[in-house]
Amino acid sequence: xxxxxxxxxxxxxxxxxxxxxxxxxxxxxxxxxxxxxxxxxxxxxxxxxxxxxxxxxxxxxxxxxxxxxxxxxxxxxxxxxxxxxxxxxxxxxxxxxxxxxxxxxxxxxxxxxxxxxxxxxxxxxxxxxxxxxxxxxxxxxxxxxxxxxxxxxxxxxxxxxxxxxxxxxxxxxxxxxxxxxxxxxxxxxxxxxxxxxxxxxxxxxxxxxxxxxxxxxxxxxxxxxxxxxxxxxxxxxxxxxxxxxxxxxxxxxxxxxxxxxxxxxxxxxxxxxxxxxxxxxxxxxxxxxxxxxxxxxxxxxxxxxxxxxxxxxxxxxxxxxxxxxxxxxxxxxxxxxxxxxxxxxxxxxxxxxxxxxxxxxxxxxxxxxxxxxxxxxxxxxxxxxxxxxxxxxxxxxxxxxxxxxxx
Numbered sequence: 482x483x484x485x486x487x488x489x490x491x492x493x494x495x496x497x498x499x500x501x502x503x504x505x506x507x508x509x510x511x512x513x514x515x516x517x518x519x520x521x522x523x524x525x526x527x528x529x530x531x532x533x534x535x536x537x538x539x540x541x542x543x544x545x546x547x548x549x550x551x552x553x554x555x556x557x558x559x560x561x562x563x564x565x566x567x568x569x570x571x572x573x574x575x576x577x578x579x580x581x582x583x584x585x586x587x588x589x590x591x592x593x594x595x596x597x598x599x600x601x602x603x604x605x606x607x608x609x610x611x612x613x614x615x616x617x618x619x620x621x622x623x624x625x626x627x628x629x630x631x632x633x634x635x636x637x638x639x640x641x642x643x644x645x646x647x648x649x650x651x652x653x654x655x656x657x658x659x660x661x662x663x664x665x666x667x668x669x670x671x672x673x674x675x676x677x678x679x680x681x682x683x684x685x686x687x688x689x690x691x692x693x694x695x696x697x698x699x700x701x702x703x704x705x706x707x708x709x710x711x712x713x714x715x716x717x718x719x720x721x722x723x724x725x726x727x728x729x730x731x732x733x734x735x736x737x738x739x740x741x742x743x744x745x746x747x748x749x750x751x752x753x754x755x756x757x758x759x760x761x762x763x764x765x766x767x768x769x770x771x772x773x774x775x776x777x778x779x780x781x782x783x784x785x786x787x788x789x790x791x792x793x794x795x796x797x798x799x800x801x802x803x804x805x806x807x808x809x810x811x812x813x814x815x816x817x818x819x820x821x822x823x824x825x826x827x828x829x830x831x832x833x834x835x836x837x838x839x840x841x842x843x844x845x846x847x848x849x850x851x852x853x854x855x856x857x858x859x860x861x862x863x864x865x866x867x868x869x870x871x872x873x874x875x876x877x878x879x880x881x882x883x884x885x886x887x888x
């Protein structure tokens with residue numbers, strides 16, 4: 482075995498191992514509303530004495546909620562406007578109602594106040610927020626302000642750090658009018674650099690939720706939960722079983738077809754296809770993709786496209802053999818000729834998937850994600866792995882295996 486081939490095989494083995502570990506750790510996958518159900522929440526925007534809710538407010542609130550649920554890992558969430566000031570939010574595979582309510586219902590208005598009750602700075606000055614552990618060991622939210630916020634914060638802490646009494650050095654931090662922390666500035670030590678932390682938040686899970694809320698931005702208006710209920714799956718377990726069965730039967734038929742028609746090369750393609758399935762599932766698990774019935778359809782379609790790439794390659798190799806080339810030269814020329822056709826067809830499909838991903842919602846996005854991920858994985862296995870295995874086998878005995886590629 483050549484040294485280059487050994488390194489390539491080790492790379493494939495490493496990718497397969499990582500994919501298998503990811504599948505093992507994160508199985509089963511998240512299922513969408515159509516397969517598992519979830520929570521249905523109706524929110525209503527509230528007027529305030531200073532502001533009356535407008536249509537633009539509702540559009541911006543919808544966008545803010547979409548950012549939140551996507552950061553929350555709910556890629557198949559559905560958010561719809563109902564009437565002038567209501568939004569319906571459907572969260573797939575969510576069973577913790579309290580956690581869901583905290584994520585989507587809070588306005589995430591962050592305010593820092595000095596001991597006199599004056600606002601020092603607000604969430605609008607926030608650049609980033611991350612959950613972690615403070616020096617004391619407890620969960621905390623670490624904040625980073627923009628340039629304006631850093632200047633305001635440094636100016637406020639410089640003023641407060643001169644006070645002798647601790648109570649006169651406190652900066653109270655409020656989230657949606659709820660006091661979450663009241664740290665004191667150290668005497669004679671103003672805080673520069675635009676960094677701060679919120680301690681006393683309780684659990685690390687709550688710290689992560691607060692950081693998520695602050696990063697995705699405050700809702701433009703206050704919202705109130707009008708109703709919430711669990712939604713039954715529209716398709717259910719029967720559809721999962723049928724779809725899985727169809728996928729397995731289709732995969733077996735494809736494997737048999739490739740072996741019967743292409744012999745040794747078909748067997749290599751079958752091995753590459755099995756590796757493709759493992760890598761694809763590992764990638765989807767790593768992306769925390771939510772699986773819907775259209776998503777399963779995208780997976781099955783991508784398997785067909787993976788096989789199609791191998792068929793094109795093998796037919797090109799046969800053509801090269803028919804022109805009189807030796808088997809090793811025929812393999813190299815066959816892959817080179819097939820590459821353009823495979824690349825063109827996959828790029829056009831990726832463009833279509835990109836359009837669906839950009840303009841689609843809910844399950845349509847799920848279909849686009851699984852299809853595009855499958856295409857990228859299939860290009861790797863068809864062009865890289867199949868060629869690697871094919872050349873490794875042929876190099877062992879060119880005369881013996883070369884006859885399998887004769888037209």
